[in-house]
Amino acid sequence: MSVETTTESAPAPRKGTNILLGLTLLGLLLALWVALGFATNAFWSPNNISNLLRQGAMTAILAVGQTFVIITAGIDLSVGAIVGFTSVIVAWLLQAGVPLWAAIILTLLMGVAIGAFHGFGIVRMGLPPFIITLATLTSLRGIGLLITNGSTISITHEGFTNFSRADFLGIPSLFWMVILVGIPAFIFLHLSRFGRYLFAVGSNKEAARLSGVNVDRTIYLAYILSATCAAFVGLLLASRIGIGNATQAEGWELQAIASSVIGGTSLFGAVGSVHGPLLGAFILATINNGANLLNVNSFWQRIITGLLIIVIVYFDQLRRRGSR
Amino acid sequence: MSSLEELSRRHEDQAGLAESDTVPRGAPILELRGLQKKYGLVEALKPVTVSFLAGEIHAIVGENGAGKSTLIKLLTGVIRRTAGEVFWCGKPVQLATPTEAISRGINAVHQEVVLCPHLSVAANMFLGDEMNRNGLMRKAAMEKAAQAVLDDLGFHLPAGARLESLTIGQQQLVATAKAAMRGIRFIIFDEPTAYLTRQESAQLFRLIRRLRDQGVTVVYISHRMEEVFELADRVSVLRDGTHVGTRLIGETNENELIALMINRSIEQIYHKEQVPIGDVIVETKGLSGPGFEDVSMTVRAGEIVGLYGLIGAGRSEFALGLYGRQPVTAGEIVWEGRKVSIPNERVAMALGIALAPESRRDQGLCLNLPIGLNINLPVLKRLSSGLTIRRGDAARNAERQIADLRIKTPSRHVLASAMSGGNQQKIVIGKWLSHGARLFIFDEPTVGVDVGTKAEIYRLFGALLKQGAGIILISSYLPEVYELADRLHVFRGGRLVASHDHRAATHEDVLTQAIGS
Numbered sequence: 012m013s014v015e016t017t018t019e020s021a022p023a024p025r026k027g028t029n030i031l032l033g034l035t036l037l038g039l040l041l042a043l044w045v046a047l048g049f050a051t052n053a054f055w056s057p058n059n060i061s062n063l064l065r066q067g068a069m070t071a072i073l074a075v076g077q078t079f080v081i082i083t084a085g086i087d088l089s090v091g092a093i094v095g096f097t098s099v100i101v102a103w104l105l106q107a108g109v110p111l112w113a114a115i116i117l118t119l120l121m122g123v124a125i126g127a128f129h130g131f132g133i134v135r136m137g138l139p140p141f142i143i144t145l146a147t148l149t150s151l152r153g154i155g156l157l158i159t160n161g162s163t164i165s166i167t168h169e170g171f172t173n174f175s176r177a178d179f180l181g182i183p184s185l186f187w188m189v190i191l192v193g194i195p196a197f198i199f200l201h202l203s204r205f206g207r208y209l210f211a212v213g214s215n216k217e218a219a220r221l222s223g224v225n226v227d228r229t230i231y232l233a234y235i236l237s238a239t240c241a242a243f244v245g246l247l248l249a250s251r252i253g254i255g256n257a258t259q260a261e262g263w264e265l266q267a268i269a270s271s272v273i274g275g276t277s278l279f280g281a282v283g284s285v286h287g288p289l290l291g292a293f294i295l296a297t298i299n300n301g302a303n304l305l306n307v308n309s310f311w312q313r314i315i316t317g318l319l320i321i322v323i324v325y326f327d328q329l330r331r332r333g334s335r
Numbered sequence: 336m337s338s339l340e341e342l343s344r345r346h347e348d349q350a351g352l353a354e355s356d357t358v359p360r361g362a363p364i365l366e367l368r369g370l371q372k373k374y375g376l377v378e379a380l381k382p383v384t385v386s387f388l389a390g391e392i393h394a395i396v397g398e399n400g401a402g403k404s405t406l407i408k409l410l411t412g413v414i415r416r417t418a419g420e421v422f423w424c425g426k427p428v429q430l431a432t433p434t435e436a437i438s439r440g441i442n443a444v445h446q447e448v449v450l451c452p453h454l455s456v457a458a459n460m461f462l463g464d465e466m467n468r469n470g471l472m473r474k475a476a477m478e479k480a481a482q483a484v485l486d487d488l489g490f491h492l493p494a495g496a497r498l499e500s501l502t503i504g505q506q507q508l509v510a511t512a513k514a515a516m517r518g519i520r521f522i523i524f525d526e527p528t529a530y531l532t533r534q535e536s537a538q539l540f541r542l543i544r545r546l547r548d549q550g551v552t553v554v555y556i557s558h559r560m561e562e563v564f565e566l567a568d569r570v571s572v573l574r575d576g577t578h579v580g581t582r583l584i585g586e587t588n589e590n591e592l593i594a595l596m597i598n599r600s601i602e603q604i605y606h607k608e609q610v611p612i613g614d615v616i617v618e619t620k621g622l623s624g625p626g627f628e629d630v631s632m633t634v635r636a637g638e639i640v641g642l643y644g645l646i647g648a649g650r651s652e653f654a655l656g657l658y659g660r661q662p663v664t665a666g667e668i669v670w671e672g673r674k675v676s677i678p679n680e681r682v683a684m685a686l687g688i689a690l691a692p693e694s695r696r697d698q699g700l701c702l703n704l705p706i707g708l709n710i711n712l713p714v715l716k717r718l719s720s721g722l723t724i725r726r727g728d729a730a731r732n733a734e735r736q737i738a739d740l741r742i743k744t745p746s747r748h749v750l751a752s753a754m755s756g757g758n759q760q761k762i763v764i765g766k767w768l769s770h771g772a773r774l775f776i777f778d779e780p781t782v783g784v785d786v787g788t789k790a791e792i793y794r795l796f797g798a799l800l801k802q803g804a805g806i807i808l809i810s811s812y813l814p815e816v817y818e819l820a821d822r823l824h825v826f827r828g829g830r831l832v833a834s835h836d837h838r839a840a841t842h843e844d845v846l847t848q849a850i851g852s
Contacts, residue, residue, distance in 0.1 A: 214701030
């Protein structure tokens, strides 16, 4: 038996492909921007760029939370409904005269509670993630409609609604929120042991458990983070449109899942990053924005998004198979 | 004509197996010339040249990791060869896909049943080959035909029953009947008796002989020498991926085959470090839980306690109970003189228990994650400051285990799934060496591991004992526990039925106690 000693400088295939995928996505995004710059006059206008960043920001934050869940080989279908529901909650609290800071904290805590409920359903009741989050998807919309009696709640708090329109250093504040979420998310997923536990649980629950990983707590954590990200997006959306409306953010869960998958997350679990879904979300936002500028029928935008998901994930599969 | 022959003829007609693709009994039907398989740099099968004759039972024996499963996968088209030629009835063929193998009449019955548990026995037997009339399935006709085949084979099984209502052994018989029905020329049995009762084994052997008498070539892979001598016409031996010889069964004996298989004497492999035995580490008193009952034993420092028994005898269940994975329902655990309760794995780890579980694939490893992460998983807490992992320390820890255990990999970033069985086992062990413990439980540590690695693992046991640890060694391979254990406990039906000091009983006695009479 030969003894091969290993060295620090040995090749790192996994890391390499991760970075490669990130660069490919970044290249795709830049290529789209350049192409749209040539194709339309309006694309590079400051107005459109901030619009694009605002559009992409909310999906991006949802996609990061979603990615935590998908890495554990789960799925969170409820995030769109949570956005709509929490927009109602924050509008309701603000109109009831609750101070802004308290309204924000209470809304985020609502996200924590919803995520904990998902964890409870999965860990304690043994329900599949698909089912429990599908159930909250429909019931949260119902609860939101009950609270508003089917209508919307207008937010009169000026400071709150101005936030989404504000810029900081020339960049929309909503985009700063992506950075605010993205950096801690990166540290959590890639540098902390809890991030490793998400991967371990998604790869092999039993092996993780026998290695002393608290699997139940890890699952709770993933769903709480996802729901809290969604509640945060609910705040941003309420600020942007100035109302609380339970039917808002219809289908955003699919946008979030699509962004995550385009960003290289595997729906089978244990593969994913933070930067991938962020890029994925802005690629989707760019396509929608570009299609609008080019006067492409909005029905076509949906079809293009679908095709894009198939193409990108197919190439990703090819790459993975090739590296075996 | 029997219903089996009738059905297999029907299948042959449908599949269009060419009449020219036949050879007379005793002539080579499948020839392998220099067949080779590499996974990256690892040579799983060195060039093998062997021919299989029409109408023979050809046994293949070898240690775990000798290349038997690689050979089967090559023959059934599951993986593609790296080099070499394959001749089927004298003509070169690709055997690149499972479909191609099946269309030529090559089938395999795997050790683990690959059928649909929710469908009926008949539906499983006809799966992919249903009888139709005007586009509709003829369910009743299929069930009748399936029943006729089962009766014909002497298997007392109902064709209408849901597959999952049968025992594993019975399911295996269904898989065999399915393969036998498919107009086969060439059938591979991969350790088919592992889960069978004696009666079921006897039924299977009758079927195998009958297939041979019909001119089918049977490749029979087994660990059990007595089965090989009972069934086979010829036997080929593989060792470390090399074909080391083929013998007519009448011209060889068990000793010669074993010598070919392991190429060294038993004493050289099972080297047990003699360590003075110290204080009691753990004592269980009447411990019961799911799958085991009333188990009392002690483990002392410097001691290997062997647990022997058949699969499902309760050994692994006992280990999982002791480790806190399964709830203990009765009895007590005394750890270093103190009564403790172990409600979960983390408590067990904190006390100083480490468990290298039975199945690397299902319990031991996160296969699609890197080696380094797998090794560090139990100790990430220790490798973290505050929220973040100290990456340098994590890298050093992983590299040290890789070097100490001589895990053959270019890098710690390689996925665990890319490793061979022996190296995967070393990763599982490495996890627990870096964690450290007073009591190590090794559940089947040498399954699928080559002989050289086995010897390394046993040497490692010696090193752990010298540091004052105790070891529980669970094994279904009698020579291993027999030679290594200071004290040997025999399990049967969830209970501890007998205990022996080192080499105090004969192999036969221990076997009889494990099987029961």
